[in-house]
Amino acid sequence: MNDTKTNEIHEVDLLPDVHKEVVNMYNHMKAKHPDRLWMAQLQMDHWNDICTAHERGKKLILTSTNTPAELIYAFDAVPFVPETLIMRYANSDKTFKYLDLADQYVSHQLCSINRGQIGYYLSGDLKMKPDAVLSTVTPCDSSRVAYTAASKILGVPSFCLDTPYRQDERGYRYIGEQIKEACKFLEEVTGNKLDWDRFREILERGNEAARLLTACSKLRQITPCPLPGSLLVLNEMVGGMMGSQGAVDFLQAEYDYGVRNVKAGRGVTPGKEQFRVIWLQNMLWNNAGIVGWMEKAFNAVLVMDGFGYEGYQVIDTSSEDSIFLGLGQRTLNSPMVHGASGPAEPWIKMVDRMIGEYKVNVAMFAGHVGCKHTWAASKLVKDYIYEKYGLPTLTFDEDGIDIRYQTADQIKATITEYMETLIANQKKQG
Amino acid sequence: MKPTIAIDNAYIESWKQKGGKVVGTVCCHIPEEIIHAAGMLPVRIRGTECTDDRDGELWMTDYACGFCRACLQNLISGKYHFLDGIVVSDGCMFVQRLYDNWKVIGNTKCKVNLNVPRNHDHLAVRYFVDELKILKEEMEKLSGREITDEALNASIDLYNETRALIRELFSLTKGEHPLVSGTETLQWTIKAMSMPKEIYNQELKAFIEEAKGREPITGYGARLMMIGSAVDDPDYVHIFEEHGGLIVTDYNCYGTRYLWQDVTRKEGETPLESIARSYLEKLTCPRMTDLHDEMYEDMLRLAKEFDVDGIVYVRLKNCCLWGGESVFFYDRFKEDGYPVLTLEKEEITTNAGQVGVRAEAFVEMLEGGTD
Amino acid sequence: MAEEFWRWSETSWRNPDLEGWQKGTLTAGVDIGSTSTQAVLLSDKRLVAYASIRTGANSKDSAHNAMRKVFDLTGLRQEDIAFTVGTGYGRVNVPFADKTITEITCHAKGAHYIYGSTVRTILDMGGQDCKAIHCDETGRVVSFMMNDKCAAGTGRGMEVIADLLGVPIEEIGERSLQVEKDPPPITSQCVVFAKTEVGHLMREGWTKEQVLAAYCEAMAERVARLLRQNEMVEDFAITGGIAKNIGVVKRIERLMHVKALQSDYDSQIAGALGGAVLGYDLLQRRKKRARKTE
Structure with missing residues (x-):
């Protein structure tokens, strides 16, 4: 019997713990892969900022990915998206303790991303306590629980932006109005006043990141795809850093890397790029390596996913009104919200555009079991792309956080079976 | 125990015979008063009487809550054949998806999606009033009757x-x-x-x-x-x-x-x-x-x-x-x-x-x- | 006839050291579970005898048969018993019961009897479901959780695996520990799919021990989740048939970071034993009340 698999229950100081890990990873990259240091730099910047916030006399604001981070930076505070913490730990058994603890208090059908967060709060391991919570009600019912739980369990003030289901002008304005109220909240929490010049400067930096993200996405439309699928996972971190120089630097480096590859006619697959894959929604956060494995094993590159597609709009900073409207729009159109957590129709249209723009020939629905509303609309999306493009979708269930649900080997076996069928069919067709 | 009132019951039959219109609602955050004020009969959709939700599961999968699957099943199987319209809120994820799926596959003439805020401050109330105005217009169109403040x-x-x-x-x-x-x-x-x-x-x-x-x-x-x-x-x-x-x-x-x-x-x-x-x-x-x-x-x-x-x-x-x-x-x-x-x-x-x-x-x- | 590996042995036992028990107040508990039925006889709360048999197609017959075995051992007749409690899923089918009490209440009381007053968390792993029960120092239930009716993670599931692999059910636990490293647990929650998976693994070249390890691990993880939901407070005890499977017990202990209390009693009799204890307590309360009103 394997005794090493015990879920050791030990006390952890979560943020310094993750910080230490990231520093190790950074140093490793520096020594072994200096050409890829920019990838590690993003994580280093991200965790440095969070973990040293209090040392630097800054307030730490727990926030969700689709809350405008620029707003938090504008109040000289540091945004901390707890999802990034659980994603960081996703591929390790460190997560189990928190998931199991959460199970005592909530249904285990809640998304594991949120159960993990709830576990953090209940465990007391988040010793560097955030000073306030600023969140939105999207993307799902689980997250609605998790952010409220953060404020109630940690005993810190909170402000929740109500984001409507439908995405329209009236909704953007509604959120914009609430963001104005959120400014008052942040004023109180941070003790700082909103400096509009500084705010604009931060927003422009966010705009720069948004433009670069779009540019990187455009590069992915080229065949062969010059950027590896794994970078789509890293791009997800940018949401919680919009407005920071770190996000801009990372995306600039990503873009430059992509351009160099394009110029050299270089793709990311060892052989000729055979398959251009989209994932309709979620990422395998705990098994992001599978994306790289698909490239090597089948010359199949993940060109885009429903998560990161059409990431962030540029905000018009010409007036206060345009800023709040732009932030409202950004909130409703950010990754994860624009697709699967709004009505199905825009999601279908989004997938439709993706397939066209990225010359996709393989569709996969990596169904994170916690993302139940995505599942509940998946047939609509899959039927649509089958009818329009004749493209079947490989559907499999997985838990993007809890590796106990489905191991990497099991997922790989499913993908292999599917890809081998596609390859056999290709051969038949000559 | 006595039997529970059926979904398709004599009251509804009699209402329809008199030419009345019936509007189904999903979620109790939908103000039925507005539907009623248009002279129509609001009925709340339920999942009871469903013993096999295979179509509901086909569309919403096993990851959806069984209640919404059964409600969708009841709509698909024609238990709610008497509906002239349906109003669905964004009450929760699965109510939302019930609407999304029914919008594509459903045969109900009038389908309305109501955004109900999740806060209750003055901004939320103002947003909701605008939503209710849309609902009011839709109900006026469906009933052919103006909804007055008096009504x-x-x-x-x-x-x-x-x-x-x-x-x-x-x-x-x-x-x-x-x-x-x-x-x-x-x-x-x-x-x-x-x-x-x-x-x-x-x-x-x-x-x-x-x-x-x-x-x-x-x-x-x-x-x-x-x-x-x-x-x-x-x-x-x-x-x-x-x-x-x-x-x-x-x-x-x-x-x-x-x-x-x-x-x-x-x-x-x-x-x-x-x-x-x-x-x-x-x-x-x-x-x-x-x-x-x-x-x-x-x-x-x-x-x-x-x-x-x-x-x-x-x-x-x-x-x-x-x-x-x-x-x-x-x-x-x-x-x-x-x-x-x-x-x-x-x-x-x-x-x-x-x-x-x-x-x-x-x-x-x-x-x-x-x- | 093909060998039936799932068949566990029926038992009956009479306390050889007990004297003068005939003079005490005799109470009985009969626990009709989905796969096994137990009858326990107490005299002034002292254990006289018990029998554990397979539940047949007819619950009433099973109740009679189990009780008959106890009578055979003790020479008693039904009319000698002062109070009988029926428990288990078939509790309403104990024709001679004076009262029915759920297996949750009975298992807590039975575990309290077997393991003593320090026991706080009881895991009852039965043929058809699992229960995590918290009790106080008197064996009274404080809270409980019960998993849904599903063969996987229960005795019935274990029986299916025994037959599938041709391993006698009593050997499963020991053999599941004869692996150097635990393979990943069998992921299927449902025993029907687990069957397919077992077949697949055998074809892949897994040894029987590895498959058993994977199955026991899956069962332990499933049970651990239930235990966590109801919060784990020590001391911890396991009752029911699967408590006899050391492969599952060891894995639960590892996952929950606890040691389960040990006892010489047959873990399967906890429910019926609890019923007999509760029957005795009830009888005493009634007598007391009657004396007061006299």
């Missing part, structure tokens, strides 16, 4: 009368001599959402009078409050009452939470504004992000008022709103001295025996001894 006020009054009667009905479970069971109260609230309120109010009034003359219910072991996800099936409540419990009150959107708190009027408000504010303020469902504490206090108040011995917390499988709410109340109920029995429920009950064991064991536990 809205009359509907509010009628619905408030229903609310008062439902509160009176539940008051009959109070005290040492309860006169009605939880199975009956749920049957009555379900009846309220399945027929015209004008007739319903008269029938409920008559029932209350009749019940007052009844012999009190005896022989039960514990007074229980059922809280949690949508329970639209009186048979499920009956399992508890067959095993020694008496459900004296609930926190269930098909029970007390359907029509409990009045639509109140504040000076200077239009009827739509009163409706919008009252519906956002009402304590019903954990979907509201800024009412968790209020909801707990309200549940606690009910538990005290109805002299409850224990709480039965039912969470539908895959319901994350109620599935997560326990993080806010488990410890508090414990501190306040109310034991909680947690049950996971599927809409189609196939484990009545097991639920019965849990119910009976819970009652035994609350009784302390076994005699």
Whole structure:
């Protein structure tokens, strides 16, 4: 019997713990892969900022990915998206303790991303306590629980932006109005006043990141795809850093890397790029390596996913009104919200555009079991792309956080079976 | 137990025969008063009478909550053939998806999606008023009748009368001599959402009078409050009452939470504004992000008022709103001295025996001894 | 006839050291579970005898048969028993029961009897379901959780695996520990799919021990989740048939970081034993009340 698999229950100081890990990873990259240091730099910047916030006399604001981070930076505070913490730990058994603890208090059908967060709060391991919570009600019912739980369990003030289901002008304005109220909240929490010049400067930096993200996405439309699928996972971190120089630097480096590859006619697959894959929604956060494995094993590159597609709009900073409207729009159109957590129709249209723009020939629905509303609309999306493009979708269930649900080997076996069928069919067709 | 009113019942048949229009609603955050003010009959969609939800599962998958799957199944299978329109809120993830799927596959002529805010501050009320204006226009189009403030006020009054009667009905479970069971109260609230309120109010009034003359219910072991996800099936409540419990009150959107708190009027408000504010303020469902504490206090108040011995917390499988709410109340109920029995429920009950064991064991536990 | 590997042996036992028990108040508990039925006889709460048999197609017959075995051992007749409690899923089918009490209440009381007053968390792993029960120092239930009716993670599931692999059910636990490293648990929650998976693994070249390890691990993880939901407070005890499977017990202990209390009693009799204890307590209370009113 394997005794090493015990879920050791030990006390952890979560943020310094993750910080230490990231520093190790950074140093490793520096020594072994200096050409890829920019990838590690993003994580280093991200965790440095969070973990040293209090040392630097800054307030730490727990926030969700689709809350405008620029707003938090504008109040000289540091945004901390707890999802990034659980994603960081996703591929390790460190997560189990928190998931199991959460199970005592909530249904285990809640998304594991949120159960993990709830576990953090209940465990007391988040010793560097955030000073306030600023969140939105999207993307799902689980997250609605998790952010409220953060404020109630940690005993810190909170402000929740109500984001409507439908995405329209009236909704953007509604959120914009609430963001104005959120400014008052942040004023109180941070003790700082909103400096509009500084705010604009931060927003422009966010705009720069948004433009670069779009540019990187455009590069992915080229065949062969010059950027590896794994970078789509890293791009997800940018949401919680919009407005920071770190996000801009990372995306600039990503873009430059992509351009160099394009110029050299270089793709990311060892052989000729055979398959251009989209994932309709979620990422395998705990098994992001599978994306790289698909490239090597089948010359199949993940060109885009429903998560990161059409990431962030540029905000018009010409007036206060345009800023709040732009932030409202950004909130409703950010990754994860624009697709699967709004009505199905825009999601279908989004997938439709993706397939066209990225010359996709393989569709996969990596169904994170916690993302139940995505599942509940998946047939609509899959039927649509089958009818329009004749493209079947490989559907499999997985838990993007809890590796106990489905191991990497099991997922790989499913993908292999599917890809081998596609390859056999290709051969038949000559 | 007496049978529960059918989805397709004689009241609806008679309404349709007279040329009346029927509008289905999903989620109790949809103000039926607006549909009623257009001269139409609002009926709340339910998942009961569904014994096989294969089409619901096909479209929404097994990851959706069984209640919404069964509701979709009932729509697909034609149980709601009499609907002229359907209004669905964004109450929770699966209600949203029920709408998204039905929008594509459904044959109902008029389909409206209502955005109900999850906050209840002034901005949310203002947004909701605008949403209700859209709903009003859609209902005017469907009915061919203008919805005047006068009509809205009359509907509010009628619905408030229903609310008062439902509160009176539940008051009959109070005290040492309860006169009605939880199975009956749920049957009555379900009846309220399945027929015209004008007739319903008269029938409920008559029932209350009749019940007052009844012999009190005896022989039960514990007074229980059922809280949690949508329970639209009186048979499920009956399992508890067959095993020694008496459900004296609930926190269930098909029970007390359907029509409990009045639509109140504040000076200077239009009827739509009163409706919008009252519906956002009402304590019903954990979907509201800024009412968790209020909801707990309200549940606690009910538990005290109805002299409850224990709480039965039912969470539908895959319901994350109620599935997560326990993080806010488990410890508090414990501190306040109310034991909680947690049950996971599927809409189609196939484990009545097991639920019965849990119910009976819970009652035994609350009784302390076994005699 | 093909060998039936799932068949566990029926047992009956009479306390050889007990004297004068005939003079005490005799109470009985009969626990009709989905796969096994137990009858326990107490004299003034002292264990006299018990029998554990397979539940047949007819619950009433099973109740009679189990009780008959106890009578055979003790020479008693039904009318000698002062009070009988029926428990288990078939509790309403104990024709001679004076009262029925759920297996949750009975198992807590039975575990309290077997393991003593320090036991706080009881895991009852039966043929058809699992229960995590918290009790106080008197064996009174404080809270409980029960998993849904599902063969996987229960005795019935274990029986299916025994037959599938041709391993006698009593050997499963020991053999599941004869692996150097635990393979990943069998992921299927449902025993029907687990069957397919077992077949697949055998074809892949797994040894029987590895498959058993994977199955026991899956069962332990499933049970651990239930235990966590109801919060784990020590001391911890396991009752029911699967308590005899050391492969599952060891894995639960590892996952939950606890040691389960040990006892010489047959873990399967906890429910019926609790019933007999509760029957005795009840009888005493009734007698006391009767004396007061006299």
